Amino acid sequence: VAFTTSKHMAWSLNAARHLSGEESERLFALALERIHALDEGTYGVQNVALTLNAIATFSMRSEHFRRLLREDERAEQRLVQLVLSQRLEDLNSWQSVSSMVNAAVHLTWSNASNTAILKHLSQATKTQLPAHGASPQSIAMIANGLSHFSYKDPAVLAMLSTALSAAGGKGLSAQGIGVVVNSLYRMGERDEGMLRVCCAAALLLPPSSFGPQSLALLLNGLSGLGWRDDKLVGRLSRVCMQLTPQDPELLPQHLANIVNSYARMGQGSEEFFVHMAFLITEFLERGSVGFKGV
Incomplete structure (x- = not known):
C-alpha cells in the first residue's frame, strides 16, 4: 500500500477498520508512518474526518493499537494539525464536524490537543453549520463531545437546540435521546x-427500542436535571421491568443508574423496585465485579 494521496489513506484506513489480525495492524502502522509525509493542503474535510475516525476505531479495538498511537507523538500532533488546518468555511457539514468530535472523544490524546480540536470545531458549529438539515445523530455526537470534555459554549448549545427543534426529534433513536x-x-x-x-x-418509540444503556442514560439525565415527565418516566419503568438477568447488554452500572434515578425522582412502584432488587440479587449471586463490596 503506497498511501500516495490523502484520499487513498482515508478510504483505505476506513475499509481496514473491518479487517482483523496482522493485515489491519500492518495497515495501521503504515498509516502512522505516512501521515507525516502527505501534503497538509491535500486533506479535505471529508478525508480528515474519515482518517480520524478510522484511527479512533483502531485505538478502541485494543491496547496494542493505543500503544502504537501513544508511542508516536508526531502522529498526534499531525492529526490535530490536520483538523486545525481546515478552514471554518469548509467545515459546513454536520456529518463531518460531528464525526471529528466523536473521534476526539475516543482518542486518548492530551487535554491540550482535545481542547484545541473542540474549540475549532465548536467555532464551526456555531458559525458555519446550517440550522436546518442536521441529523439527530450528529447533534447527539456533538453534545456528547461537549459534555465529555466539559466544554461549555452557550452559542454552540443554542445552535444544537435550534437544529434539534428544527428536526423535531424525527430520526432520534433511543440511544441518541x-x-x-x-x-x-x-x-x-x-x-x-x-x-x-x-x-x-421517546414517547413515540416502541418499548423494544430501549436497551439497558439508553434507559440508564435517559433516566440519569432526566433525574439529574430535575425534569418531570410523569408519562414518560412511568412508561420507562414498565420497560425496565422487562429487563432480565440474561440480557447480555445489562451491566451493574445500568442498574445502579436506573435505581438511583427513580429514587431521586421519587417515582417507581413497589413492583418496579422489587424487580430491580431481583436483578441486583442475580448479579450479586454471580459475583459480578460491578457490585463487588456491596
Whole structure:
C-alpha cells in the first residue's frame, strides 16, 4: 500500500477498520508512518474526518493499537494539525464536524490537543453549520463531545437546540435521546427546548427500542436535571421491568443508574423496585465485579 494521496489513506484506513489480525495492524502502522509525509493542503474535510475516525476505531479495538498511537507523538500532533488546518468555511457539514468530535472523544490524546480540536470545531458549529438539515445523530455526537470534555459554549448549545427543534426529534433513536439528555445533565444545562423534543420523541418509540444503556442514560439525565415527565418516566419503568438477568447488554452500572434515578425522582412502584432488587440479587449471586463490596 503506497498511501500516495490523502484520499487513498482515508478510504483505505476506513475499509481496514473491518479487517482483523496482522493485515489491519500492518495497515495501521503504515498509516502512522505516512501521515507525516502527505501534503497538509491535500486533506479535505471529508478525508480528515474519515482518517480520524478510522484511527479512533483502531485505538478502541485494543491496547496494542493505543500503544502504537501513544508511542508516536508526531502522529498526534499531525492529526490535530490536520483538523486545525481546515478552514471554518469548509467545515459546513454536520456529518463531518460531528464525526471529528466523536473521534476526539475516543482518542486518548492530551487535554491540550482535545481542547484545541473542540474549540475549532465548536467555532464551526456555531458559525458555519446550517440550522436546518442536521441529523439527530450528529447533534447527539456533538453534545456528547461537549459534555465529555466539559466544554461549555452557550452559542454552540443554542445552535444544537435550534437544529434539534428544527428536526423535531424525527430520526432520534433511543440511544441518541439518552445521549443528548445525559449530555445536558453532565454540562449542567437544562435546555427546555431540547428536553421537550427528546421526551416527545421517546414517547413515540416502541418499548423494544430501549436497551439497558439508553434507559440508564435517559433516566440519569432526566433525574439529574430535575425534569418531570410523569408519562414518560412511568412508561420507562414498565420497560425496565422487562429487563432480565440474561440480557447480555445489562451491566451493574445500568442498574445502579436506573435505581438511583427513580429514587431521586421519587417515582417507581413497589413492583418496579422489587424487580430491580431481583436483578441486583442475580448479579450479586454471580459475583459480578460491578457490585463487588456491596
